[in-house]
Amino acid sequence: MRTRSHFLLMAVSATIVALPAHAQQAAKPADTEVWAPVPRVVTPGATDREAPSDAIRLFDGKNLDEWVMTKDKSPARWKVGDGVITVDKSVGNIETKRRFTNYQLHLEWRVPSNITGTDQARGNSGVFLASTGDGDDGYELQILDSYVNKTYVNGQAGAIYKQSIPLANASRKPGEWQSYDIVWTAPTFAADGSVKTPAFVTAFHNGVLVQSHYALTGETRYIGTPEYKKYDTAPIKLQSHGDKSEPISFRNIWVRPL
Numbered sequence: 530m531r532t533r534s535h536f537l538l539m540a541v542s543a544t545i546v547a548l549p550a551h552a553q554q555a556a557k558p559a560d561t562e563v564w565a566p567v568p569r570v571v572t573p574g575a576t577d578r579e580a581p582s583d584a585i586r587l588f589d590g591k592n593l594d595e596w597v598m599t600k601d602k603s604p605a606r607w608k609v610g611d612g613v614i615t616v617d618k619s620v621g622n623i624e625t626k627r628r629f630t631n632y633q634l635h636l637e638w639r640v641p642s643n644i645t646g647t648d649q650a651r652g653n654s655g656v657f658l659a660s661t662g663d664g665d666d667g668y669e670l671q672i673l674d675s676y677v678n679k680t681y682v683n684g685q686a687g688a689i690y691k692q693s694i695p696l697a698n699a700s701r702k703p704g705e706w707q708s709y710d711i712v713w714t715a716p717t718f719a720a721d722g723s724v725k726t727p728a729f730v731t732a733f734h735n736g737v738l739v740q741s742h743y744a745l746t747g748e749t750r751y752i753g754t755p756e757y758k759k760y761d762t763a764p765i766k767l768q769s770h771g772d773k774s775e776p777i778s779f780r781n782i783w784v785r786p787l
Contacts, residue, residue, distance in 0.1 A: 580635070580783040587625060587636075587765070588614060588782040599624045599766055600663045607769075613639075616654060616776035618769050624660045628762035631787040634658075634711040640674040641775045642704030648680045649673065650772040652703065655690060658713045658730060660766035661748065661758065667766060669749040670711065670732060670740075672777065675700040687739035689730060690749045699737035706780070707735055712787075715763075716745075722759040 572582035580586060587595045590612035596605035599622040607623055608615040640652035652674035657667035668689070675686035675698055682688070686707075687695030701707050714729040732740040747755030767779065 578637075578781055580781075581785065584635075584783040584785050585627070586783050588779065590780060593623070595626055596623045597626055598622070599660065613778045613780045615778045616767075616769050618771065618776055620769065622657075622660075622665070622766055622769050624657075624764040624766040626764070628764050629659075629713075629784065629786055630715045630762050632713055633785040633787060634713065634765065634783075635708065636782040637706050637708045637780050638672055639706050639778045639780075640703040641777065642702075644674055644703045644775050646772065646774040647678060649684060651678050651774050652777050653768075653770040653772050653774065654777050655768040655770070656709065656711075657749070657766035657768065658711065659715060659728070659760065659763035661760050661763055665749065665751070665768065667748060667763065668728060668730075668745060669768070670709065670730070672768075674703055676702050687732065687734045689740060689743060689745060691751070692746060692749075692755055693740060693743045695734065695739035696741065697734075697737050697739055699734040699739065701735060709734060710736075716757060718757075718759040724757050727757075 574580055585595075591609070593605035593607065593609060593614065596607075597603060598605055598620065605623040606620045607617045634656075636656060638654070644652050646652075652672070654672040655665075655669040656672065657665070657669050660667040671684060671686060671688045671690045673680070673684070673686045678685075682694045683691055685695065685698065686700050687698070710733040712731040716728040717725040719725050728745040729742050730740050730745065731738075731742050745755070747757045749755065765784070769776075
């Protein structure tokens with residue numbers, strides 16, 4: 530988003546470029562110093578795992594009070610214990626009670642050390658950055674064991690599923706905790722439902738850039754071409770994938786609306 534200070538700086542820069550050489554020599558450093566608006570103060574976490582002061586904790590290790598079942602919006606029924614959430618594949622996806630537009634998201638996930646299966650049937654899940662329906666509708670950043678597991682590259686960990694190949698494979702071994710740090714810019718729509726601006730995502734996997742301001746071509750589609758459908762705000766969704774492999778776990782989930 531372009532701020533007032535951004536446009537002010539552009540105007541000042543343009544003025545300086547237009548000045549003749551003798552005027553440039555007479556310019557002062559203060560001519561290009563911008564003093565307002567002053568950015569608000571945010572206290573960072575003491576470690577990389579701690580949320581900053583203005584974050585909303587979506588999971589603090591104790592309960593699923595911030596979550597509901599996607600299908601019927603009843604209280605979330607995944608398993609909570611030892612400070613982690615474990616997917617319950619028998620009950621379906623969960624999503625946040627809160628709805629969001631643009632945000633910064635942090636979450637940590639772990640594929641079990643005893644994982645079995647291959648290809649897409651190996652620790653499969655996903656974080657839907659905007660959930661637009663009661664199933665797997667929305668925009669998915671893939672979660673999968675991609676440590677040593679061959680699959681189609683736009684379906685491995687760090688991919689925008691079936692759209693964008695990750696810039697790197699930063700996967701850790703099964704049994705080790707992994708992190709996603711995501712910046713989501715929601716799409717905007719005209720009154721007739723046409724797309725004014727696409728959705729963008731920047732994502733880091735274990736601190737490694739895997740998606741760099743990628744412009745999505747629409748919602749996730751398992752079969753067929755992605756396309757947009759108009760929405761305003763949406764929850765964040767975690768997927769309960771239907772494969773037979775052992776379920777994955779999550780911890781330390783927080784979000785900063787932007």
